[in-house]
Amino acid sequence: MGVGDPEQRLRLGELMADLRQSAFGMLLFIAVLPSFIPIPGVAGALSGPLVMLVGVQLLLGLRRPWLPRFLAARGPQRKSIIRFGKILARPLRWVEWLVRPRLEWALDHRLASAFTGLLLLVLGLLLALPIPFTNYAFGALLLLFVFALLERDGALMLLAWLAGAGTIVVFGLLSGNLVQAVGELLAKWP
Numbered sequence: 001m002g003v004g005d006p007e008q009r010l011r012l013g014e015l016m017a018d019l020r021q022s023a024f025g026m027l028l029f030i031a032v033l034p035s036f037i038p039i040p041g042v043a044g045a046l047s048g049p050l051v052m053l054v055g056v057q058l059l060l061g062l063r064r065p066w067l068p069r070f071l072a073a074r075g076p077q078r079k080s081i082i083r084f085g086k087i088l089a090r091p092l093r094w095v096e097w098l099v100r101p102r103l104e105w106a107l108d109h110r111l112a113s114a115f116t117g118l119l120l121l122v123l124g125l126l127l128a129l130p131i132p133f134t135n136y137a138f139g140a141l142l143l144l145f146v147f148a149l150l151e152r153d154g155a156l157m158l159l160a161w162l163a164g165a166g167t168i169v170v171f172g173l174l175s176g177n178l179v180q181a182v183g184e185l186l187a188k189w190p
Contacts, residue, residue: 008078012071025149027065028054028120032146035127035139043135048128051142052121059117061110099147103154106161116157119164120145126171141167 012030031050037043057065106112120142127138144160147153 005078012067012074022150022152023065024054024058025146025151027067028142028149029146031124032139032142035135035142037135040132041130044127044129044131044138047135047139048124048126051124051127053124055117055120055122055124057117058113059121061113095147096151099151099153099156101152103158104152106154106157107149107152112157115161116145119161119168122168123164126168131171138167 012027028051031047031054034046034050035043037046054065107116123138123142127135127142141160141163144156144163148157148160
C-alpha cells in the first residue's frame, strides 16, 4: 500500500477484495472512524448507518462485505493511508501483542456471525441517535468488534458481545423506548 503514487486514490471496493476474511473488520473500522469527529450530530449521523450496513450483512450471513457502487468507487489517497498508518503504528503494536487468532468459532459460526450482526445493527442505531456525549464511547466499544474481526480473535469478540449487549440494555432501560418498542413488537406477534 505504501508503494506507488501518493496522490493515487485507493478504491474501497478494491481494498475490501484484498482483505478476504478481515474485510468486515476493515469496513467496520472505516464506518467507526467518523464517530471520533468532534462535531456533535455529524459523527453519529455518518457512523451509525455505516455500522448498521455492516451489521445487516453479518446478520444475513454474507461471506464478503457488499458496498454500494458509489462507496466502492471512493476511497482515500495513498498518502492519507500512509500518514494514518504512521500515526497508528505504536498503538497497533500494543494491540497486536494482546489480540491474536483464537476461538474462531465465535467469528465463523453462522449463529455467532448473526449475533454479531444484530449487535452491530442495534449499536449503529444507537450511535445514529442524537444522544449527547456518546459518540466516543460507542466508537471505543465498536473498536472491540473491529479488532476482533481484523485479527480473528474470538475471545475478544466474546468480550465485545458482553460489552455491546450490556450497552444496549443500559441505553434501552435508560430511554425506556427500547422496552416499549419490544413490548409493542411482542404484542403484534401471533
